[in-house]
Amino acid sequence: MTELHQAAAAGNFDQVEEILVQNKCDPNHRDVDWSSKTPLHWAAEKGHTETVRILIEHGARSCLRTEHGWTAAHFAAESGRLAVLRLLHSLHAPVDKEDCCGDKPVRIAEIYGHQDCFQFLKKAEIECKAYREMAAQKGISLDESDEEWAEMTKENENMNSKSYSHTQT
Template sequence: MLLDLLKLHLCEACSMTELHEAVALGDYDLVAEILRTGRCDPNHKDVDWHDRTPLHWAAAKGRSELVKLLVDHGAQHCLRSDVGWTPAHFAAESGRLGVLRTLHSLHAAMDAADLFGDTPKRLAEIYGHQDCSRFLETAEVESRSYRRTAAMKGIPLDQRDEDWEVKKEELERNPPYSRENHTSSAQKKKGKKRGKQ
């Protein structure tokens, strides 16, 4: 037990963990082994990569099978990056319809807004992923309905990232730039991509 705690502590001391790397590479067997042995926390945020968790990487890379595996081993689909992106945001940006369907089936919040007010549906629209946008139009409504039903029945949901909420409040009190000059993070990224073409 003490050895397991030490391994977990060492894993958390680094930024990008072995689990992050295995997920980014899409190595299902290695991810399964890491999770089975408990070598890394599936909810560890990589500060060098803007607080991405392994689940964010799986979503961005379009790896639905890894999304399921991670969630089965305790990965929380509510955790957010430094600007408030959930795994659904990363999937929508990359046009990963299969991952969006998987996240929705796992009752992830499909309508969460990031720090700038962008939802996964908005990102899908910005990046021209029409199939994702159409899916998210329905998924957003179903997600809100599921939350209401769960609240009425007293079912606890994995919908809130406490660490991010604290960061968000701090950023709102001390913004690094003016809101009037703000362009959403997705619009900035898309503009950069257009400039490279």
């Protein structure tokens, strides 16, 4: 866990800002010991709204996923962090991506009983889709795909299909 991960998880805004301004840590660094969580995942989970904002302003990608496919929105939904979800949505972060089990943040909010987050995300998903369509029509590029996670998922599928074929012989 980097110094930036720790400061983001603790909600130490001043320390996060200092680290980012001095370019001491990559805001998109994935901590392999913590399922590839980024500082943004930690800040979203803990409900540190201003830390989420400054991380994104300094290049943190809201589309990055953990090894299980969770985005910052999944963590905010699990913890009932409505203010973080509102901020992510206002910044056009993908709040409607499925994890490796097919669950979107709206489902996570529902599972954990966060009705305010659930109601917000139901509306936000529709707005997210409309924004995506408008952006495509206007040629606006969106940062919505985590290439590294997609590659890892593909490798896992290939390994699983090879294992399956070996058990069939």
